[in-house]
Amino acid sequence: MKTVLIGVGQAGGKVTSSLVEFDHDMGFDAVKGALAVNSAKADLQPLDIDTVLVGQDRVKGHGVGGDNELGAAVMQSDAGEVMSALDGRITAEAEAIVVVAGLGAAPGPAGRRSARELNKVYDVPVYAIGILPGRGEGAMYQVNAGRSLKTLVREADATILIDNDAWHSSGESLEEGFDSINDSIARRVGLLFASGENVEGVGESVVDTSEVINTLRSGGVAALGYASAEADDDPDTNINVVTSVTRNALLTGTSLPNATKADSALLVVAGKPERISRKGVERARKWVEEETGSMQVRGGDFPLDSERLAALVLLGGVERSTRMEEFMQRAKEAREEAKRQAEAREDTDKLFQNDDLDSLI
Ligand code: GDP
Structure with missing residues (x-):
């Protein structure tokens, strides 16, 4: 993009x-x-x-x-x-x-x-x-x-x-x-x-910019998770690498911890194309569907010349997650506290303004 x-x-x-x-x-x-x-x-x-x-x-x-x-x-x-x-x-x-x-x-x-x-x-x-x-x-x-x-x-x-x-x-x-x-x-x-840029020899499984835009189309709040791990030359041994980096990206590597319920998601698997396990990607996508509760999980590869495999998970529409509710509640409480403090200051000011006594200094 x-x-x-x-x-x-x-x-x-x-x-x-x-x-x-x-x-x-x-x-x-x-x-x-x-x-x-x-x-x-x-x-x-x-x-x-x-x-x-x-x-x-x-x-x-x-x-x-x-x-x-x-x-x-x-x-x-x-x-x-x-x-x-x-x-x-x-x-x-x-x-x-x-x-x-x-x-x-x-x-x-x-x-x-x-x-x-x-x-x-x-x-x-x-x-x-x-x-x-x-x-x-x-x-x-x-x-x-x-x-x-x-x-x-x-x-x-x-x-x-x-x-x-x-x-x-x-x-x-x-x-x-x-x-x-x-x-x-x-x-x-x-x-x-x-994602979707800088890609030579675009294949069917390669992620496209429109997937990013479509994942964000639901609007509202989005979050982004990422994790990477060492990969083997043989894609068959990388099934678990793909599933575990995906899990880590969403559960521990996300920009908004504890926000996993989403309206839409995009799973991008980055690494050398010949090392990306198709079976791993399929399983990882299924897992993202279950974890987010979204039926709109897109996916694609991002060919990258690296010894590692990485998962990037974009979540769209996470505003109903516990993390967001927690934050909005915290902001509300802070606002009420600030209001209380301002009122207390006003009361103190009034008290001293009404006082007939001269101040000492
Ligand atoms: P400004 O004084 O209006 O320019 O306000 P800032 O852009 O510094 O915004 C303050 C908020 O941004 C606070 O919540 C800071 O924690 C956060 N913040 C400030 N600098 C950085 C930074 O370099 N990186 C990150 N991630 N947050 C920052």
């Missing part, structure tokens, strides 16, 4: 850069353009991709911090600037536009605003990659993410969710883990984009 990427905010910009790098290093050439959008100059400077600085009259290059409302205002006023920066970058070869954003902070509204504007202007699907804050991040992040996600799901054609807790190893802080998390995102999403 030939894509043009738009990274919004710091997380969006960094993940977009990692994706561009992965696509380039692997020689896939599925990413046809990339732009990072931010209101903070410092966040754009380290990036190796094209950038556009927005909201200068309001925040003067310092960003909006965690202020969701200001972020929304800045991006609304600058939607035109973003759209004109994109002009000419979204060429006829682009098969999808992908907006990447961290949902925890200000870029949430920006991401969804861009998705809406882009959807109005361009004919190709507009997908979002939304990064959920980790459980350890503050209440404000959870509230922002809940709000952003709700609207993003409405505005984008589908939103691939990445939980920041998914690939973060214990013992390191979330910030320390960002580089490796971003690499994990780039590998999975990069392989998904490259």
